[in-house]
Amino acid sequence: MLTVAYQGESGAFSEQAGRAYFGARARLVPMESFKDVFEFATGHPSGFGVVPLENSVFGSVHQNYDLLLKHKLHIVGEVKLRIQLHLMAMPGVPMKAIRSIYSHPQALGQCEDFLRLQKNVSAVAYYDTAGAAKMVREEGRKNAAAIASARAAATYGLSILRRNIESNHRNYTRFIVLSRKSRRLDKAGKISLVFAVKDVAGALFKALAVFALRDINMLKIESRPHVGKPWEYLFYLDIEGSPAEERVLQALNHLDELTTFVRVLGAYPNGKTLI
Incomplete structure (x- = not known):
């Protein structure tokens, strides 16, 4: 049986997301913090973690973006869950x-x-x-x-x-599934990556242009402080596509030439929205 870690107690939304993704074949294990979930997934080759990454109303869970950078894990799936409070x-x-x-x-x-x-x-x-x-x-x-x-x-x-006391009833949270093993994605889906650019005029524009020039759709961009480098930033990006596509490979190679750092965080199918 698969073992899947999530933050919180039984009944948490992260547990619901994990159950929705893995079904009855998984054993869901509660953890006290997001950091504990990342460390569990890192320390268990056959284990998984489920964490929230962004909410459609309240925005991104910045701590989990930072933890993605600190751990050598891959995003292998996602679940979008309607949040009723x-x-x-x-x-x-x-x-x-x-x-x-x-x-x-x-x-x-x-x-x-x-x-x-x-x-x-x-x-x-x-x-x-x-x-x-x-x-x-x-x-x-x-x-x-x-x-x-x-x-x-x-x-x-x-x-x-x-019942339903959330301010906006179109309230959804996107959860990601983490694993030490990457996922092979032959069909078009979603690719998440993070990169840093040189501190020169037009650097970010040129980095993003590698996707626009190849008609690759950008789904999201998020900036976070580059820890240890005051006033410098990392950019987290989601794009449509598959690593098996030639244009995507060309874009990623081109991005590598224009940036000081780049890392693909995962390639995975677009998750369904669960009502």
Whole structure:
């Protein structure tokens, strides 16, 4: 059986993404932090990791972009999951009794409009959505609630006080699947890479032009500080295509000539969006 690590407790969205991707053939293992997930996948040749990379409302999970650079792992797949967030509390606890609401910072940000309307209630950041639900249950908190998934509410025996409290109901998170082994991709899909350019005029324009000149579609670009090199940046890029395509190989070779550093993070099929 495959072993797949994810950040959080049982009922976390990362667990749902892992289950959606691997199905019943995988054993899902909870980890406390994203770093732990990366280290598990790095240390287990036949193991996998599942982490969120970006949310359609709240943006990128920058820590995981940085961890991609630090670990020699490959992105081998992706899952796009609809995120539905619910407010839950101990059974029998009314909404008027709630004084603190716990959840992951991303979830709190995605529920900003709802939280702003709550009077005399504090929003408290917690390491995980499902972990917040578990804490409320285990501590028997009668004046606290958690924001998490319906599965987390069922797992920990909590009652849902308010459903779908996310500010934008077209709220999706893209999760990536990590492995020590790369994936062979013959058909067109998605390629993720990271590169750095020289500090000269037009360097980034020229780097991106290697794709435009070959009609290769760019899906996303993300800049991150280059640690140890103040005011210099790394650029994370997603493009359409397959390493088996000649034009893609030419573009990557051309990019290598124009940059100071380039690394392909993975080639994988476009993930389906799960409602």
